[in-house]
Amino acid sequence: MKIKTSDIVISAVAPSQYPEDMLPEIAVVGRSNVGKSSTINTMLGRKKLARVSATPGKTRTINFFIINKEFYLVDLPGYGYAKVSKTEKASWGKIMETYLTNRKNLQEVILLVDIRHEPTNDDKMMYDWIKHFGFGSIVIATKSDKVSRSQLQKHLKVIRQSLQMSKEDKIVPVSSLKKQGIEDAWHHIEELFIEKQLPITIEEAPK
Numbered sequence: 001m002k003i004k005t006s007d008i009v010i011s012a013v014a015p016s017q018y019p020e021d022m023l024p025e026i027a028v029v030g031r032s033n034v035g036k037s038s039t040i041n042t043m044l045g046r047k048k049l050a051r052v053s054a055t056p057g058k059t060r061t062i063n064f065f066i067i068n069k070e071f072y073l074v075d076l077p078g079y080g081y082a083k084v085s086k087t088e089k090a091s092w093g094k095i096m097e098t099y100l101t102n103r104k105n106l107q108e109v110i111l112l113v114d115i116r117h118e119p120t121n122d123d124k125m126m127y128d129w130i131k132h133f134g135f136g137s138i139v140i141a142t143k144s145d146k147v148s149r150s151q152l153q154k155h156l157k158v159i160r161q162s163l164q165m166s167k168e169d170k171i172v173p174v175s176s177l178k179k180q181g182i183e184d185a186w187h188h189i190e191e192l193f194i195e196k197q198l199p200i201t202i203e204e205a206p207k
Contacts, residue, residue, distance in 0.1 A: 001186035002203040004068050006044040011061035013095055015102065019064055022105045024198050025072040026189060029096070029130075030112030031122060032078030035142040038176040039112060040065070040075055043185060050075055062099055070200045071193075074099075074106075079122055100133060108135050108192055111163075115141035115155050115173055119162045127163045137169050138188050144173035144181060
């Protein structure tokens, strides 16, 4: 996918603030320390578009990034940060649930997990919830540079089995640090665009 333009449109906490143009949306969700902002920035070829916070759990809004003026990449609040109060967790959960259950132009929800560790109970619950609503065909395993090549497939197998992914579901190892796996991630998203016959221009990024 050739990213020509990418900009943040709005950080929303309620449906009344969501973009109204009904362009297709691909949402990204993961634990608060999984490297979500770094992954988004790397996928978009930007350094600071998605804010990388020193404090996990800082993202409390739904951030809409418009890509090539044709679709949105949507950054959902991180979950599972222990120091967040129950009240805040409930508030963030409600914000996310409202979006995921009611957004008609939502095409896919991509779960991010840390490749180094077996998915947490929060990861498993999130993936089950995503699958319940018909999403979750793509999982991104972040920080792939932190495991050796010889151990890569072993770690991916643990994630696949832990989340009970189907054979058709894709898992993509990605490293923001070394910019690895980004083309594969976009390739699977492009396949989704084609499968759903969405009017999105698919142009390969230069090597």
